[in-house]
Every structure is written in structure tokens, then in C-alpha cells.
Amino acid sequence: MGKTKLAVLLAAGLVTSCVGAQNSVEATIKKNIEPRLGGAKIESIKETPYSGLYELRVAGDILYTDKKGEYLIIGHVYDAKTTRDLTRERIDDINKIKFSDLPFNDAIKQVHGDGKRVIAVFEDPNCGYCKRLRQTTLKDLNNVTIYTFMYNILSDDSFVKSKNIWCAPDRGKAWDDWMIGGKAAAAAPASCETPNDKILALGQKLKIQGTPAIFFTDGSRIPGAVDLPTLEKKLESIKQ
Numbered sequence: 001m002g003k004t005k006l007a008v009l010l011a012a013g014l015v016t017s018c019v020g021a022q023n024s025v026e027a028t029i030k031k032n033i034e035p036r037l038g039g040a041k042i043e044s045i046k047e048t049p050y051s052g053l054y055e056l057r058v059a060g061d062i063l064y065t066d067k068k069g070e071y072l073i074i075g076h077v078y079d080a081k082t083t084r085d086l087t088r089e090r091i092d093d094i095n096k097i098k099f100s101d102l103p104f105n106d107a108i109k110q111v112h113g114d115g116k117r118v119i120a121v122f123e124d125p126n127c128g129y130c131k132r133l134r135q136t137t138l139k140d141l142n143n144v145t146i147y148t149f150m151y152n153i154l155s156d157d158s159f160v161k162s163k164n165i166w167c168a169p170d171r172g173k174a175w176d177d178w179m180i181g182g183k184a185a186a187a188a189p190a191s192c193e194t195p196n197d198k199i200l201a202l203g204q205k206l207k208i209q210g211t212p213a214i215f216f217t218d219g220s221r222i223p224g225a226v227d228l229p230t231l232e233k234k235l236e237s238i239k240q
Contacts, residue, residue: 032069
């Protein structure tokens with residue numbers, strides 16, 4: 001057998017062994033860790049450069065464990081020299097979406113100023129933090145197009161309020177009347193169809209666990225009711 005052929009065979013054997021070892025580690029981690037996650041599933045396992053830790057992707061979040069799955073670490077890893085939150089950067093990266101794929105026809109569209117900047121916001125009409133976001137940050141944000149997806153996760157009444165707003169003659173006004181002014185929309189006709197169920201499924205697919213959630217054209221997101229300076233700084237960092 002020639003040396004070249006032998007080298008190829010040996011290399012193939014090494015690759016097979018490495019893959020087998022990695023699969024074995026993943027199987028061990030899944031076996032030992034998944035029963036501790038309350039029914040949640042491990043979506044992926046990746047070795048990190050952090051002292052032998054393995055990254056576990058679970059429901060849009062990141063946990064860590066050792067190669068034997070004996071320890072479960074819940075928390076963030078920081079770069080001690082730069083104070084960068086490496087876990088947050090990783091979570092933001094894996095949770096990025098393709099903004100243009102959002103079903104904008106199923107959202108309430110509002111244009112402020114020239115509308116050149118674009119965001120999408122998932123909100124529940126019964127969410128206090130969403131109301132605060134509307135009454136402060138978004139109310140004062142100019143030159144932006146806002147697509148609002150009514151994501152009903154707090155109660156059955158959220159679906160009712162969303163339907164009434166969606167079926168109103170002016171959806172944007174009806175939404176602001178409720179979220180900013182506390183004025184409820186008139187009851188919708190029973191025959192009026194809404195995208196409520198589609199948006200609920202979409203939000204679950206995007207792993208949105210709370211409202212409000214703001215999405216940007218670069219696919220990134222910010223959870224929670226951020227203030228105006230924070231939102232402006234984020235928008236300035238994105239090439240529209």
C-alpha cells in the first residue's frame with residue numbers, strides 16, 4: 001500500500017474517531033442534563049474555549065455544562081479583560097432573525113416623520129411595560145416606521161382587545177388610543193378575521209418569551225421597555 005493512500009486512510013480513521021468521541025460527549029450530556037430541564041430540550045451542544053465548558057442551547061437561552069454533564073451552570077461568561085458579556089453576545093447572535101421575512105401585512109403600521117428607520121415590536125395589549133414603552137419611548141421616537149405585532153400571551157382578554165383594535169377603522173389610532181390613552185376600541189364584528197393565532201405561532205417560533213420585544217432590520221432584538229436614548233443609540237448603530 002502506498003504512503004499517500006495509507007495517510008488518507010489514517011486521516012479518515014482519525015476523523016471518524018473524533019466525530020465518534022464528540023457524538024459520545026453530546027449523548028452523555030443530553031442523557032444527564034435534559035432530565036433536569038423540566039421538559040425543555042437541548043437544541044444544540046457546542047464545545048467552548050472557556051476551560052472545557054460546553055454550551056447548551058435551550059429555548060433560545062444558553063446554559064453551560066462539563067463534558068460529562070455532571071454540572072449545570074446557569075449564568076453569563078464575561079471576558080475579564082474587556083468585561084464583554086460573551087454569553088449575551090452569543091445569545092444575540094443565535095437569536096437573530098431575517099427581518100424581511102416578518103409578515104408585515106399582519107402588523108399595525110405607523111409612520112413617524114420620514115419613516116426611514118424601521119422596527120418591529122411584539123406587544124400584548126394588557127402588558128404594562130408595553131404601555132410604558134408606547135407612552136414614553138415610542139411616542140417621542142421620530143423618523144421611524146413601526147410595525148406592531150399584537151402578541152397575545154397574557155390572557156384570553158388580550159385576544160379580545162387585539163381583535164377589537166385590528167378590526168377598527170384606523171388600527172394605528174385604535175392601538176394608541178388604548179395603549180397611550182386607555183380608551184378601549186369598540187367591539188369587533190364576529191365575522192372580522194384577525195391574524196392573532198398566526199402572530200402567536202410566530203412569536204413562539206421566534207422564542208419571544210415576554211413583551212415588549214423590539215426587532216431591528218439587522219435581525220437583532222431588544223427585550224423590554226427601553227428608554228429613548230437606548231433605542232436611539234441602537235438605531236444609530238444599524239445601517240438602514
